[in-house]
Structures are given as structure tokens and as C-alpha cells.
Amino acid sequence: MQKNKLKSAANFTPLRFGLLCVAILCCMGLLLARVGWLQIVSPDNLVKQEDMRSLREEPIDVQRGMISDREGRPLAVSVPVSAIWIDPQTTLAKGGVGYGPRWQAMAQALHLNLSELAHRVEAHPHARFLYLARQINPEQAEWIDKLHLPGINLRDESRRFYPAGHVAAN
Structure with a gap:
């Protein structure tokens, strides 16, 4: 027994x-x-990788549905329209609102005074969003988009139309 103790020791x-x-x-x-x-010295790369894995943003454009009575007659219908907006910062960076034929054509189509438009843009040089017109029919908005004016953008919206008018009132 003592040999085992010595051997293990x-x-x-x-x-x-x-x-x-x-x-x-x-x-x-x-x-x-x-x-x-x-974690402390260089977390930026890990934060970027985590954001790529977890942050996903997909805008879903949805239209409001049609409201009908119990017999199927429409009471409220959504009509697609467009809004035209301007990015003053981009417009001013690319020369501002000009008085050329394209700018004049857009101003006439939207029933705007070109000098008032130029004043609005110059009054907000750091803004990124100003509405020019809302509830414009999509064909007119497409025509304005084809003018390729700097800072002019379109936004799809919808307008509610009530075919039954007074019958559908609350």
C-alpha cells in the first residue's frame, strides 16, 4: 500500500x-x-455585421380597400394619385430653380408661380422635403417626372372617392 502512495506522489x-x-x-x-x-476598441465592424443580419426594412405600399354596402354597391373607393415634392438641398446644389423651359412647363402644369417656387426653395436651403402639389393625377405626375428636374420627386398616394356621396355620409 505504501508503494502505491509513493508512486502516485x-x-x-x-x-x-x-x-x-x-x-x-x-x-x-x-x-x-x-x-x-x-467589444471596446473596435466594435464598429461587429455592429455593422449585426445590423446586416437583423435590420431589414421593406416598405410595403398598400392601397385602402373599397367599402361596399351589403348589396355590393361601392360606398368608398380609393383612387391612385401622386404628390410632387422637391428636395431643396439637392435643387440648390444643382443650380437652384431655373427659369428655363422645363421649369416653366412644370410650374404651368402645377399652376405655380415660378418666382414663388424659387423663393420657397431658397427660404429652406437645408430642408430635404417640401410638397409642391398633392393629389395630382398619375399621368400628369409621370409627365413632370420625365422633365428630369433636379430635386423633383414623386410620391404615390391615394384619394378617397365616395360615389354615393350623401348616402354614405355619417
Whole structure:
């Protein structure tokens, strides 16, 4: 029995145990240093990767549905229309509102005074969104879009139309 105790005591060497502890501590130190580097010093790359995995934004354009009575006659119908808006910052960066034939054609189509439009744009040089006209029929909006004016954009909207008028009133 005493031989077994001596044999097991001989297997334990403080040098081997010390080297093992140092190796484990070095590995843990390296892991902590890497975690600290990723979390504190340069987290931007990880934040960007996480955003790519989790942030997804898909706009869904939906139209309001038709409301009908119990016999199927329409009481309220949505009609597609367009809104025309301007980005003053982009327009001013590309020369501002001009008095050329394309700008004049747009102003006439929207029943706007071109000098008033120029004044509105210059009054808000840092704005990114100003409505010019709303509830414009889509054909007219497409025509204005084909003018390719800087900073002029379209937005699809809908307008409610009540065919039964007074019958559908609350």
C-alpha cells in the first residue's frame, strides 16, 4: 500500500502543474484581450455585421380597400394619385430653380408661380422635403417626372372617392 502512495506522489510534479496553470492563464488572458478588443476598441465592424443580419426594412405600399354596402354597391373607393415634392438641398446644389423651359412647363402644369417656387426653395436651403402639389393625377405626375428636374420627386398616394356621396355620409 505504501508503494502505491509513493508512486502516485511521484507523478505529481510542481513544475508540470505550474506550466499547465501558466498555459491556462495565458489562454484565458488572450481570450479576454480579444473580447476586450472586439467589444471596446473596435466594435464598429461587429455592429455593422449585426445590423446586416437583423435590420431589414421593406416598405410595403398598400392601397385602402373599397367599402361596399351589403348589396355590393361601392360606398368608398380609393383612387391612385401622386404628390410632387422637391428636395431643396439637392435643387440648390444643382443650380437652384431655373427659369428655363422645363421649369416653366412644370410650374404651368402645377399652376405655380415660378418666382414663388424659387423663393420657397431658397427660404429652406437645408430642408430635404417640401410638397409642391398633392393629389395630382398619375399621368400628369409621370409627365413632370420625365422633365428630369433636379430635386423633383414623386410620391404615390391615394384619394378617397365616395360615389354615393350623401348616402354614405355619417
